[in-house]
Amino acid sequence: MTNRRRLDFSEYLPYLINRVGWLLVVDFGQNTLARHQLSIAMWRVLAVLANDDGQRQIDVAARTSIDVSTLSRVVTRLVKMGLVTRTRSATNNREVVVRLTPKGAAILARVIPAKDLGVVRRSLRRMYQNLASSAGISARTAAHALGGSAASAASSRRRR
Secondary structure, three states: OOOOOOOOHHHOHHHHHHHHHHHHHHHHHHHHHHHHOOOHHHHHHHHHHHHOOOEEHHHHHHHHOOOHHHHHHHHHHHHHOOOEEEEEOOOOOOOEEEEEOHHHHHHHHHHOOHHHHHHHHHHHHHHHHHHHHHOOOOHHHHHHHHOOOHHHHHHHHHHO
16 A cells, blocks of 8 residues: 555646646637637747848748748738738848738737736746746746846846
């Protein structure tokens, strides 16, 4: 007879986080993106361009983790919708540069409700920093992974 503690998988935190993440993607795709006739792949392209516009198509593929042939089809649809432009690079005729149009930027702004996301983002960052701290990961490493500075991660930890 063992005294092993039973694990209720439905209450296991990593499982719950995974399930919430999956449902967020499903809801985002079926509700938010569907209203604008966008797929998750299309949204990823728009989001990457919003952060750093005027990228080579091959770089967009790498940043979105979409294979090159699929990305080409996604970009073609976005061009037809007037959300991005696709032109030859000025420095290399074999390279294609993708840019966000004003219409694409406007749709992206409607798709991402900034004020609601701020609360969730702050909560997730604090959770990440707490978990990183308990795992012995430095504030600098945690901040870098979150795109912030080591100082902000350290000051956040001091406020707790």
